[in-house]
Amino acid sequence: MPDVMSERSRLVGVGVGPGDPELVTVKGVNALRAADVVVVPVMDTGEQGRAEATVLHYVEREKVLRVVFALNERTDRGRREAAWDAAGERVAELLRRDGSVVAFATIGDPNVYSTFTYLAQTIAELVPGTDIETVPGITAMQDLAARSGAVLTEGTEPLTLVPVTAGSAVLKDALAGPGTVVAYKFGRQAAEVAEALRETGRIEDAVWGSALGLEQESIRPAGELDGEPLPYLSTLIAPARREGGRGGKL
Incomplete structure (x- = not known):
């Protein structure tokens, strides 16, 4: 057989x-x-x-x-x-x-x-x-962008995704560069993240969120970071520095 x-x-x-x-x-x-x-x-x-x-x-x-x-x-x-x-x-x-x-x-x-x-x-x-x-699944950065109104990318802007578990220095290097920077898993290093945002002049438009879509959801401007630890799976969006009118990056 x-x-x-x-x-x-x-x-x-x-x-x-x-x-x-x-x-x-x-x-x-x-x-x-x-x-x-x-x-x-x-x-x-x-x-x-x-x-x-x-x-x-x-x-x-x-x-x-x-x-x-x-x-x-x-x-x-x-x-x-x-x-x-x-x-x-x-x-x-x-x-x-x-x-x-x-x-x-x-x-x-x-x-x-x-x-x-x-x-x-x-x-x-x-x-x-x-x-x-x-x-594929929807990511936290997409959900946070939708819930906060933060635009992830326009035109030719790059998008950099950084896990802060790799160290805040990696995030700071990304913030010093162009485009939008997204930070994952930064809750335990919230104070260092806030410092990096301020040193690179990126804190004004940045936003963070945790427990997205859940009862305990929190979405706040990054300027309100006070150094207290946040939930581990917190997400941060620091939008690109944008000048000019509509379509300026196309």
Whole structure:
């Protein structure tokens, strides 16, 4: 008898936006509902994260698998790597079943500073032949721009995205350059960010936001930063310096 071809399993990284359930794309919702299992990353402390809360608006809880990533681990690389390995193996078990479809829900976009990239690399090693796909999601900078009225780019302006976890010096260098600068994950270094904005003359039009689309949402001018720590996932937009009238950058 001829060999029976096994059906390849699929891992789909689905961007579910920054927190507002209404900002999940139609394609994202369809991918979540079509999956056999929807994996959501959770902190090692166990509380519900934004991805899980958003997913539960669209799929039944029985289909959701909570997998622990040591997302709050910043110093112990060994512990962080062990958590990623354990999470990868948990997902690999699901994908070793022929034809299984596993969706991994991630806040924002799966290709922008997402846990999904670590998982995808691990799965490619553990379960060779798995089809790995992504469904794009709306990012925090897009949501903050919409909610605050800040224009991200015009004409030929560049856009620079900086994770402040890389250090405030990286942000300061970006602010000294042209175009709009967006800072992610700056809450714990809010005082240094405010100082960098003032030193580069970029604080006047800058805006920050946290918990976008959620009950505890906060959107404020950056000039109100007083040095107090903010939520870790805070986002900052420092718009480009713009002169001239409409279409001046075209």
